[in-house]
Amino acid sequence: MIAVASANRYYTAGIYLSNMRVRYWRLGITDFLSANYPPEKANHWEIKCMQGEYEHFGVFWYRYGTPFDKEPVHGICFYHNDIPKKTVEELTSFLHGKFGGEVLYRQSRVFLQGSKEFADPKSVGVLANDLSLKFNAPVELNVEFEKITKEEVDSEVFKLPASKALPIVGPD
DSSP states (O other): OOEEEETTEEEETTEEEEOEEEEEEEEOHHHHHTOOOOGGGEEEEEEEEEOSSSOEEEEEEETTOEEETTEEEOSOEEEEESOOHHHHHHHHHHHHHHHOOEEEEETTEEEEETOOOOOOHHHHHHHHHHHHHHTTOOEEEEEEEEEEOHHHHHTTTTSSOGGGEEEEOSOO
């Protein structure tokens, strides 16, 4: 048996064992509400709300902050693409009312600096459901994890479908 250790990766006879980053994509609200993952392993989540063929907005969060100029902003953020200004204002008011924070604008993105942050599946699923109902929009959710193993993905311990998992290449 050939074994080579490198950083936090371990190769054995062609089997790759490691902590890795994985993104689950195109999930539904029920996927999130029935999920059971440790929030501390979540690195990023996004709720995309379609308003038309090309019109949409996405509410998102990054564990290490979202770039604003050269400094990261911590809190909930959203981007918008070809949606009316009134919808942007309603979404800003809705999110600010629920999570607080200082509202910052940058082109087609809105940041709620210092807002409440969360990554647990129930809170993200409930927010997705609230957005879907309030804005009468179908939603699609994505979540990215760090420091998880292939076994966790394959055995679906997070109660998320392995068929929707995409490994992210590069260091964890």
